[in-house]
Amino acid sequence: MTPANKKRVLREMLFARRFEERCYEAYVERKIGGFLHLYPGQEACAQGVMEAARPGHDYVITGYRDHIHAIKCGADPKAVMAELYGKETGSSKGRGGSMHIFDVEHHFMGGYALVGGPFPLAAGIAKGLKMKGSDAISICFLGDAANNQGTFHESLNMAKVWNLPVLYVCENNLYGIGTRIDRSTAVVDQYKRVCGYDIPAAQVDGQDVEVVYQAAKTAVDHVRSGKGPYFLELMTYRYRGHSMSDSNAYRAKDEERMWGKRDPIIILRDRLVDAGEISLDDYKAMDTEILHQIESEIIKFAEESPEPSVDELEKYVLADNDPYVRGGVR
Amino acid sequence: MAVMMYWEALQRAQDEEMTRDPLVIVMGEDVGVAGGTYKATKGLYDKYGAERVIDTPISENGFTGLAIGASFIGVRPVIEIMSVNFAWLAMDQIFNSAAKVRYMSGGQLTAPVVIRSPGGTAHQLGAQHSARMEKVFMGIAGLRVVTPSTPKQAYGMLKAAIRCNDPVFINEHELMYNMKGEVPDGDYFHPLEGSEVARPGRDVTLFGYNISVHWCLEAAEFLATHHGIDCEVVDLFTLSPLDRAGIKASVSKTHRAVIAEEAEAPVGVGSEVIAIINEECFFELDAAPLRVSAKNVPIPYNHKLEKAAIPSAKDVVHAVLKMFGK
The missing domain is CATH 3.40.50.920 (Rossmann fold)
Structure with missing residues (x-):
């Protein structure tokens, strides 16, 4: 990564942090409803992988912790926030919510709320890309706990048998909802589980965005060159509970403190400061500017946008006026 | 009008649609080399090859989800689930992904998959191979459910379902694949709504x-x-x-x-x-x-x-x- 890129990456990760923290506030203010799963602590994962991929060209799919992945693909943060507010201007027109952000124009194929659901969907997107002779790849981001679903095993098997261009990124934050990984999972190192499918796999530090980028570059190159699927495990930590309804009482304070010292934004910031690329004042100015942008553009847009009309409640259930439904086409 | 069996009508519909559109694929257990449990995909593997006529592992939820994902970017998969009893395993992907994706994406994505499956009681197959599940499928918003009673309907509905932009579940019957009936000679598309x-x-x-x-x-x-x-x-x-x-x-x-x-x-x-x-x-x-x-x-x-x-x-x-x- 060039110094200019690193500064941009720092800004984008800080933006992701502040965006999610603002979502938290809006949720407490009851502007956002439903379930809300936030990303602070894990920013280097989506950021590092998408630095190595081609955002907007490669196809990305994930679970319900999806706001930042959508934005990394090119989704407008205003549309993402408006979706959380349930507005017609939201990325899914207010029909999806936090767990179902979509931006198909930028090849963000959605957030899905059934744990493990996206594994086969990602393999299917890869199958389609292969059939079409595209050089795009399919990238599936999911958490460690999803690997205890059958779809994990079924999808890895099919991806290998059919040599599909799919990269599975496992963001291992050590908890499945509120259960620590060693209490639910026989093999704690997730990359080891993949050898049963003869798929290359790696495990790296998910808190250092440069490490993630390097590992993702190897992974993306492998998949894009037609060598088949790859599995990348990123060791990370989420600062908040699983969702907003989670009191987070199940984690040891020592553990939280330890991971807090490995903050992905602080790691990169300090590295850039030490190298003389930025000053702490530059960083503070960057933060102030981001907070202002979130308030004056993004929140304002979400607040001021209209809600969907109840007259359109039944729109989008099925295709409108599909000629083959009525028959008689020749 | 040619007289043909129900399975032949299904086979002809798939063959014609696969010839017309290179993005139409067929997936399921034993649909390829073996030609399909009820012969509905007979000969297609030799004609279109392993990339388009796909013998799947016995992973119903997995391969159904894979077909749905492929349909997101323009592929037109026809999934055969060997017995509707096995479709219980694929319910997660059928209901949570295929049926809901158009709505929850605000109309951005659609899952134009066809899922065919025999769903009747045949002869002494026992409790786990004899369930009828149409009542389950018909209660889900976002999914079309049709059930052909004749070879003509089987042919025309499958053709229409492959071209339709919605996910369509086609409920067939084990005892009807050898039923004979007249099928129109040219392209024929049966309505997917009505009676x-x-x-x-x-x-x-x-x-x-x-x-x-x-x-x-x-x-x-x-x-x-x-x-x-x-x-x-x-x-x-x-x-x-x-x-x-x-x-x-x-x-x-x-x-x-x-x-x-x-x-x-x-x-x-x-x-x-x-x-x-x-x-x-x-x-x-x-x-x-x-x-x-x-x-x-x-x-x-x-x-x-x-x-x-x-x-x-x-x-x-x-x-x-x-x-x-x-």
């Missing part, structure tokens, strides 16, 4: 779908000959959405209704049709509608018990005679 009058009549409407249409036709013939009762038979080839207008029109004409379904009565096609009659034309009725349904049991292995669990044309006759006080 049709399979036999016009004045005195009572017999509603059936898939195999039960044939019980109704047999019962109608018997009742006309032996009891002078003129039955109208309505083929509900679409289970979702059910044809409210067609149900209303026939009941408004005959003023009586019997619904024949191979599945158990609770939460079934019969309950739904009666609800529609109540909502659309209750005051047209001269008698309370009746259901002819399976007993509410897991299907037994023993042939006598199995026969006793599943209704037949005779049960339809009895229901009509009861309705007329005979």
